[in-house]
Amino acid sequence: MRTSPMSSRFLGVHPVQWMALSLVIALGIGPIALAFSRLWAVTGITPWAALMTFHEQPGATEALQFSVLEAAASTLLTVTIGLPLAWAFGRYKWKRVRLKRALLFLPFVTPPIVAAVGFLALISPEGFLSFFGIDLRGETGFIGWLAAKTGWDHPGHFVALVISHVWFNLSLMVRFVEPVVAQLDPRWEEQLALLPAGQTRRGRLQHLWLPVLGPATTVAAAYTFFFSFTSFAMVKWLAPSSNTLESLLGELGGTAGIAGYRTETSLAVLGIATFQMLLMLFMLVVAGRFERKHSQVLSLHNETMNREQHGPAPKRWAWFVNGMLLLLLAPLVSVVIGSFRVRSNDPTNNGYEWTLEGWKQAWSGDYSTVPFTEALSNSMVYAVMTLVVALPLGYAVATSLVTMRERGHQRAAGVLDSLCMLPLSMSAVMVGLGMVAGILRWFPQMFQFPYLPVVPHVMLVLPFVIRLLVPAIERIDPVFAEQASLLPMGRFGSWWHSRGAFLVVPATMAGSLCLAFSLGEFGATFLVVRVGSWNSLSILVDQVASRPKFDPLMFPTAMALATMLMVVTLVVLSVNERARAWRMRHED
Amino acid sequence: MRHVLLSLLMLLAPLSGCLTSDILVVDEEGNCQPLPPRGDDGTLKILTYDIAAFSDAMLANFTEQTGFAVELVYADDAGGILEIMLQTQASPQVDLAVGLDNTYLQTALDFCLLTANNADTSTVDPSVMELYDGQKAVPFDQGHVCLNYDEEVVDGENLSAPQTLWDLTEPAWADKTVFPSSLTSSPGRAFMVATVDYFENDMDENTTAFDWWKAMADNGARFTTGWTEAYEIHYSGGYGAWVDGHLGDAAMTVSYCHSPGVEAFYGGNWTKSTSVNLPRATFHQVEYGGLVNGGGNADAANAFLNFLLSEDINRNMPENNLMQSVLTNATWPEQEGYRYHTDIPMLNANITTERIGNDMAEWLVAWADATS
């Protein structure tokens, strides 16, 4: 005999889920609140009053303009290229689809310094683009003419930055949109094809693809905007004459929050960070509302059958997808090439020699205080821990939000949803400051805790896990749960068949994100204190690549480490894709 | 609902009481109060930036000799070391700070971030000890910050080497210079200090260093966040020519007087980079190690300081750390033109460490205003 245990629930949500929700929100609010309160105490000025001084902070207005322009351009271009890419990739049958999917995701998890180096190789005056007469770096030729004609300051650097953002974020578009396409019930399309509205491409776009793909595209576009807006490392490498708000905060942030020392930077950081946070929150709420308004429960369909039905991609799509894959790999290939190439000591030319010395140095660890194997092991441990913590937490929160909405508590769910997304709106500088302030005040022993890096990793990946799982859960027809309640299944069996099995694919996506975020060290900058023995592979690459390169072996060593990191990431992502393959095999 | 409130309360309540500042270590008369040490746990925690000499092998050597294990905690650069120490001064998480230079040292001393050590500095060159000879910091390497220029561009025909710093504000030098920011780079900061002394001692009493910086900014000088960006990306005279993304649009930058020597050492005894050796336009930079006030493992920390000053380690600073040894009779290596291409400054800027501590904040604001 089964009853619905509603009595202990609030807004339909179980107490355990409330605890998970509270933890996730606190993880987001905590550091930022601490940082703000610290800056307030140091400056004696409220965040609101500091906000009013935003326009007075040197470089702030210019940084804002630049952030908005490059983020908007990056988002537009990402959607323009990414949407058809995701559509084609989700619709047709591809050979080695798991490998392709992993390769598509690789840019997203590439450490910025590795990506920057790869891009610089392509856009340099002697790089790949120079064959087409395009010099984005030195801004000669056509780009120089454009700069002179328009008065545009450094158009080449701007374009290079936008392209790099597109490169990073295309995989986001694919990750969010492809599953919707792949699992869409073909009857939607078939029905439309029989209606007058479905006779034209515009009609099909208007009545099927845009409504179906709109929410997922909006989410991916919103994240693209956020990531581009808060770009830090790529700006410094590719557009060194410019600043985003985040890179400006990065320059100022180290000296902020210290009583009696460089108080002017504390004021600047407080004003700029407040402004940025409010702006990002606003965008998050708007994006969330759009997604909510246009989300719908779509019937899920067998992905394998769908792909079989549509068959292999027509030539033009095959060229497009495979071509994009090659372009996406280009910067990474240049990193690999860089690992074998050492400048020669011949002073009469810029010659190079080909050698394995960089690889030998990388393996032996002479250039670092942590050997490669230890860094790799740290990376794997952090990645797995991030997955183990973030996935269940994210699922608990996602189900809470879905349940609340199902029970008619839209507003409460909306507010809590926005709070869960807070980490996306936060400056890394502020979170780092908050974490230091918080940890020092209450748990100074945490600085001895070797798994501390997992905390910011979890904090940053949770919004994505939640954003992936919420629509996936909402897409499941509730009748499966009702049917399960009428069948003689245990609690786990009932959950698995009515929900769990349907979430294998989105959970795999979320799992990939968890692993990838952690491997790519997205959270590293959140920690002000970085202990050497905690160095992950990504940090190691950054460490070696940032050193002065008087020694010719320094750069190829860094590139060898970067190559190893890329291989590890690819292997981990491919293994993770096996879960998806399991699901597809099961359905055959 | 109860569960919600309880959960949130538990997680957020500790925020109360955090609206106070945290300086605990300086008493009302400005004297330093020693913090209780954090205890000995057998592992020496060193706060440093990515010092090339601190390789796995070097640290293993120290552990083998002394039995003390070492853990490195990284800041981004010398300024980052000071910032982390200030951020964590109420509850230090490290035992030893290595890498503060003499443009940051006084601030660290004023904030009582360091405590007395018992390292043996008898073998340190007296000229190094002149800058600071107290008990709270031990020098371990040194260098002279100065301008470097590309001899192929500054060839004496199209462009000549400056005879005064004001020459760099002439149209011939427009858009050809790049400087690491004094706000975020320690060589940049050091050079800025040098210019203060330079312009205080030049013939013109009406102009200050910041007038010069403004004129440089007006003459197209570029300012980068760090030394790496200035040297690798913009400076045409160094190894940057082999680095992807190199622009090479600046013929002059701030580096060290021995940087051309390092270039030659790795470049097969050849370089096109050389230094500008004007009196007071160079800065004698010394890097220090010191025990953190409130840190632990004092024996290990002192042992490490002595280790840094040992012959084996310190004499090899030029090769291992690309900086000069602080020991008496320190020389540059002869191989591959290291010494040949290294310039010895005529006369370094003469500004005391105390004055740097007192006036730095004001200088940085003035510099930011002048160059924005």
Next chain:
Amino acid sequence: MKIELRKATVTVNNKVIFNELNLTVESGEVVSILGPSGCGKTTMLRASCGLASLSNGERYLEDERLDDNVIRPEITMLFQQPVLYPHLNVAQNIALGAPKHWTKETVNQRLQQVLESIGLTDFNQRSVGSLSGGEAQRVAFGRALMQEPKVILLDEPFASVDVARRMELAAMTRTHLKERGITAIHVTHDQDEADIMADRVVRWTDLQPPSKSGEEE
């Protein structure tokens, strides 16, 4: 098992779906309820098995009063659209109906019997996504049979099947129900289907006091 609704009322968002409905189905009886689409028949079935709450009235199983929303294993339901789990094949979907205490051998044995009885013997490993509407509903019915229920609620089970097959399936379903003595409530808007299925056909409007169904409160 006898199943009863006494003065059952369901109101959703101030709209009365049905009011003071009385229905008694004796043990082993098959009753078809005829009514147009949207009149509340599905809600009545959902309330009968505990998937929907009664705003008023009571529900009885073999004269035992059941609390609201209590789902008893003796009662199962066939939805209008067959609910088959896409990650399981035909055999696995049917096997989901097996009581937990059965051994693996028993499950396999019964599975084969059920497959045979619903005419899908060679469909074991078939993916449910490849089934026609009629085949899918047969699989759903087979799963219901696996449960060995005492009461089956059928919500227009043949709506997605063509007319010819519909009558065939209705006849097959009735045969299985009567062989096993399963009490059944069958809702439909098709008179012919009701005539084939039922021992007794009841009009929806006869189940409630006149003029109160579908009114706003």
